[in-house]
């Protein structure tokens with residue numbers, strides 16, 4: 001967020017063309033006048049496009065400086081809220097999250113996806129885009145990115161209770177002018193209540209324990225074992241993005257687990 005606070009004016013004023021094809025596909029799935037949350041609206045370019053398409057748009061961003069710049073562009077109020085603090089219940093028909101959730105730390109993404117899900121009415125649509133990768137990191141401007149693989153991202157969305165998850169990969173660019181592989185996700189909130197907090201079933205939790213303790217034996221690392229047996233929501237939630245992969249990969253070689261164990265210590 002520091003980057004957006006310190007560079008709000010330049011960032012908002014950059015020559016950015018809205019992704020018109022994806023916006024058109026998104027708009028085509030909505031009813032006229034549908035309520036849309038532009039989540040992480042930045043300079044407000046896409047909000048303006050959605051407003052001009054006749055939608056009832058609520059733009060929001062965690063940066064007060066960018067929110068002010070977006071207000072000047074679109075001539076309406078921009079809410080200042082971080083993704084981690086969204087507390088809406090069934091208020092929107094759709095959410096447009098263009099290149100914004102990619103800044104949510106991996107350990108916080110499952111919880112944020114639950115919050116975003118809750119903000120949608122049943123059947124509501126989410127469109128979100130992420131820069132693809134295998135491990136989290138920072139770009140040359142110091143911005144944090146979660147850089148997920150499609151498989152990792154799908155697991156997070158599934159865990160958070162999303163339905164009809166489609167992930168399309170495409171080449172593109174970004175503010176850093178680097179060739180970038182993008183993951184464009186669409187998903188729907190078909191069930192009124194998404195999952196939250198602890199993994200729901202004991203069976204799933206046992207699977208998790210078994211696979212994590214296998215890693216622990218091989219890695220001789222106390223940290224994973226310690227977190228694995230912790231029962232509080234908070235610690236379990238912190239473990240979740242890491243532990244999802246051991247479940248998925250438990251029959252394969254151990255290398256990916258080593259990487260994820262290091263992440264746990266961050």
Ligand SMILES: C[S@@+](CC[C@H](N)C(=O)[O-])C[C@H]1O[C@@H](n2cnc3c(N)ncnc32)[C@H](O)[C@@H]1O
Pocket residue numbers: 001004016039040041042043045046061062063066081082083084097098099100101103104
């Ligand atoms: C890469 S910009 C994308 C902006 C806009 N969606 C676009 O495509 O031009 C990411 C945006 O997410 C916002 N952001 C990053 N982390 C956030 C957080 N944790 N909560 C709320 N907004 C956040 C930034 O302030 C910024 O406006």
